[in-house]
Structures are given as structure tokens and as C-alpha cells.
Amino acid sequence: MQALYLIMALLLLISFFFDREKTWQSIQRGKNKMMKILPGYLKLLVLLSLVLLFSEDFIVEYLGGQNIILGSVLGLIVGSITMMPGFIAYPLAGILLTRGVSYMVIAAFIISLQMVGVVTYPVEKEYMGVKATIYRNLAGLAIAAVLTLLIGLYYGEVII
Amino acid sequence: MKNKKEKDHRLDYGIFLVFIAFLGISRLINFDLGRAMGENFLIFARDMILILPPAFIIIGLFEIWVKKETIEKHFGNSSGLKRHIYAILLAATTVGGTFVAFPVANSLYHKGADYSSIFTYITSASLVMIPMSVMEASIIGLEFTLLRIGLSLPLVVISSIVLNNIFQHDNYALPANV
Secondary structure (H helix, E strand, C coil): CHHHHHHHHHHHHHHHHHCHHHHHHHHHHHHHHHHHHHHHHHHHHHHHHHHHHHHHHHHHHHCCCCCHHHHHHHHHHHHHHCCCCHHHHHHHHHHHHHCCCCHHHHHHHHHHHHHCCCCCHHHHHHHHCHHHHHHHHHHHHHHHHHHHHHHHHHCCCCCC | CHHHHCCCCHHHHHHHHHHHHHHHHHHHCCCHHHHHHHHHHHHHHHHHCCCHHHHHHHHHHHHHHCCHHHHHHHHCHHHCCHHHHHHHHHHHCCCCCHHHHHHHHHHHHHCCCCHHHHHHHHHHHHHCCHHHHHHHHHHCCHHHHHHHHHHHHHHHHHHHHHHHHHHHHCCCCCCCCC
8 A cells, every 4th residue: 555655656756757747637637537436436335334244244154054065156156246355355264264164165255256346346337337347247257166166176175 | 428427426425424424423322233334444445545546646647658559569459468468467566456457447448458458457456466365375375376376367368358359349348538
């Protein structure tokens, strides 16, 4: 985070050195873009605070079930719907691991968390359009499912 | 066109203010559910809101300074498989993950990057983020992380190429002026 501010300051300085007018334009452009999407991000923030409230308990409670296939499917679903920062998701996965939950279930959750974003749909569609957003997320879900299976096979947790 | 496209954001801001008020009141009267939500909110707010100003200023600088030809050359149709490597490298170093990747991808597209580069970029922005992957390796295990990244990237690139063909065929265009 601090690094990003540092990079910004550095780039602005370099830009300012070469062309004041362009630097000013860049700042204006960035500001306008941000103000346009800010309501979308704020709405997302509200949604995420709500979703996180339920997903954490759900994950700890239900992903560790006896059935590995069911656990993986649930992992894919929760991972797709929610969105959480890594410093919450990984410790959570760590807890599951110490409880003996299989790598396959953890993979399902972690990978779909990264690749599929249902709650981020409102923001993504502003930049990518509805169709691209839906296609990209469906492709992500398909890849997450394939990877989950591959990781399960690798660790010998499922056998075809 | 501008008037038609300009959306009314008052409702969005309204919802947000009501939510903030709810969190504040929950804190005052010790309403547990509201307090828990407030904590979640702070986690995301710190992560997201603080990252937006520098991210968008850098996007602004990018749009004003970087020439279209440069992006076309590296992320465009003619760049072959290399554009996916560039996209993945850019994704690995994008601070803020997907939230920042969406607007960056849109800017890249309007500078001449093709669909397959930006799909690879967005999807890998959360897959290979360096700090997150380091954290994952230390908690779940290096083997798992390497396996996950090694298996996912080829699939992501393949899916991006497939999506690229679909969208090119359909003459799809990403939203402009966002």
C-alpha cells in the first residue's frame, strides 16, 4: 500500500519534470475516473461486509464435512460468491488444514475465491461490460473446478 | 450522449450513508451483528478505499503518457504468446488485486491490448499476486502454491485465447469513458 503511494509520487515527479500540463491532465483524468466508479466501490464495500459476516462461519462449519466431493462443491460455491482479502482467507484455510480438511476442498475454496467474483459483478461489468464479465467468470469457475480435481488427484485424495 | 450515460448516484451514496449510520449506531448500543459488520467493513475499507487514489492517478498518468502503439505492440494481436507473459508479469505486480485490475484492464484495452491479454491479466491479478502467494505458501505449503500457480496459468491463457476468439467474432467492445 505505502509502496503504491511511493510509486505514484515518483511517477508524478518524473511526469511533472517533463511536462506540467500533462501531469495536471493525468491527475484530472484519474480523479474523474475514480469519482465515476466510487459509488460502485462503496456499494461493493457494503455488500462485502455483509457477505463476509456469513461466509467465515459457513466455511469453518461446513467445508470440513466428511464427504470430500460435497466439501469441494461447497468450497467452489462459497469461494465464487464471496470475496475476501488474503490475510483472512489464508489463515482460514490454515485452520481447515489443521482440522484435517483435504487439500482438494481448500483448493476449491481458494481458487474459486481468486478466479470467480459474484459480488464484484457490479464493478466488473462497468469496466468489462455484462457479457465479458459473465463469460470470464464462467470460464474461471470451470478452471477452478478442473484445478480442484487435479489437486485432489495429485494429493491422492480422489481416485478416478 | 453524456446526459444519457450519466447515472444518478444519489441512491448509491444514500445506501452507503445509511449503512455507515447503522454501523455507528450498532457500536453505540452494542449491537453484536452490526459491530461484526463494522469490523468487516473496516478491513475492506482500509484495503480498498486507500488504494483507489494512487491507483487511479497512476491509471491517469498511464492514459496520458503511454502511446497506443507501445501497448498495441506488447499486448496486441501481433504480440503472440508474449502478451500473456507480459500480462501475467503485470498482474503479479499489480497492488490491490482485482479491484485495481478492472480499471487497468479497461485502460489497456482502449490503448490497443486485445481481449486475450486483458482476460489473462484480470484473472491472474488475483492468482499470482506476489505478496498473497508468499502468504499462501507459508500457511498452506509451498508445494500447494506452486501446484496451483503452475496448473492454473496455462488454463487461464487457453481460456483467454478461446474468449478472445468468441469476442472478436462478435465484434464486442468494452465500455468506454469509465
